[in-house]
Amino acid sequence: MEEGFGFFGLLAVIIVLFFLFLYYVPILLWFSALVSGVRISLVQLILMRVRKVPPALIVRALIEAHKAGLKDVKRDDLEAHFLAGGHIASVVHALVSAAKANIDLSFQMATAIDLAGRDVFQAVQMSVNPKVIDTPPVAAVAKDGIQLIAKARVTVRANIKQLVGGAGEETVLARVGEGIVSSIGSSMSHKAVLENPDSISKRVLGKGLDAGTAFEILSIDIADIDIGKNIGAVLQMDQAEADKNIAQAKAEERRAMAVALEQEMKAKAQEARAKVIEAEAEVPLAMADAFRNGNLGVMDYLKIKNVEADTSMRDSISKSPQDKPDKNK
Numbered sequence: 001m002e003e004g005f006g007f008f009g010l011l012a013v014i015i016v017l018f019f020l021f022l023y024y025v026p027i028l029l030w031f032s033a034l035v036s037g038v039r040i041s042l043v044q045l046i047l048m049r050v051r052k053v054p055p056a057l058i059v060r061a062l063i064e065a066h067k068a069g070l071k072d073v074k075r076d077d078l079e080a081h082f083l084a085g086g087h088i089a090s091v092v093h094a095l096v097s098a099a100k101a102n103i104d105l106s107f108q109m110a111t112a113i114d115l116a117g118r119d120v121f122q123a124v125q126m127s128v129n130p131k132v133i134d135t136p137p138v139a140a141v142a143k144d145g146i147q148l149i150a151k152a153r154v155t156v157r158a159n160i161k162q163l164v165g166g167a168g169e170e171t172v173l174a175r176v177g178e179g180i181v182s183s184i185g186s187s188m189s190h191k192a193v194l195e196n197p198d199s200i201s202k203r204v205l206g207k208g209l210d211a212g213t214a215f216e217i218l219s220i221d222i223a224d225i226d227i228g229k230n231i232g233a234v235l236q237m238d239q240a241e242a243d244k245n246i247a248q249a250k251a252e253e254r255r256a257m258a259v260a261l262e263q264e265m266k267a268k269a270q271e272a273r274a275k276v277i278e279a280e281a282e283v284p285l286a287m288a289d290a291f292r293n294g295n296l297g298v299m300d301y302l303k304i305k306n307v308e309a310d311t312s313m314r315d316s317i318s319k320s321p322q323d324k325p326d327k328n329k
Contacts, residue, residue: 029059036063040075053079061092068096072107086114094120098160101128105160113163118214126158130218133169138177140184145232148184148193150200151224152176156215166214176220179204190227197222 030042040059048055058078065073073095082088091110098105103124113120133154141147154176159166183203187193193200201220210217290296 029055033059033063036066038062038066044075048079051079051083053082057082057088061088064092064096068099070095070099070107077107077111081111081114084111084115086111090114090119090121094124097121097124097128103127103160109160109164113160116164118163120163123158123160123163123214126156127160130155130157133173134223135173135176135180138180139228140181141231142184142187142190142193144189145230145235146190147228147231148190149226149228150180150184150197150222152180152201153221153223155218155221156210157218159210159214159216162212163214167212168214172210172213172215172217175207175209176204176217179207179209194225194227197225 027042030040030045033040038059040062045055045059048058058075061078062073062075070092073092078088081091091107091114094110095105095107097103098110101124105124110120113123133156135152135154137149137151139147139149154172156169156172180200183200184190184193200222204220205217287296287301291301
């Protein structure tokens, strides 16, 4: 029994060592590269394991590049790109597609695009097959005050040379929307825009909206134009309402000032009446003082009374019958 267990233990150790040997010494992978025409030493494959670089990924990329006739793809460059966090398969696929489509794309440019966070393979595909971007509805107002709502379809293709540092789709859509608003706003009438919508496309294309972006605009087509509100009439109505409110406020201010002035005049009239009453009250006091000082005699006083009675009689005679009080009431 002990000899049987020893034999099976030894066999297990041999199997484990065999698989470890195949893991660190990928003979099958080396043979696959050899028959594919890729010259790579077995020592380099072992060192890749030590450097934590998957040899299968590097060998497959080298085989694909070799079969496609790419001469500038080197093993050291692929390892460096993998260690930098790049996607080796995507880069090699992009280089092969670019070579087949006669697109000038170097290995350094492809790795730079990949490390910048863009899908370089998708960018190459977009260079071959342009992409159509639908803009959201763009509202603009012509000079006659009518609002137009336009939708456009922008056909773009990737600009390989500006993928690193170039603006994305959002910038292209924003610039196209700005161009549509400017084009419609400069039109004298909304009817002219409806009759000739391609004039918007020509004006927008002539502004070079793809400058500094990662795309090249091939065409801008107006897909739909709808008539919106009469903004001019709405603004006039709002202005008229504002003017009316201002006029009402000013009229109310003038009325309040008139009421205040009236109350002020009434107060002044009451003040004047009070002064008259106060002056009339001082007359008897002055007469009494004159009597005491001997400045006014009895005959003088009687003359004053006769004058007052005569004046009162003349006033009653001069009044018209309508001014006389009705005794029957």
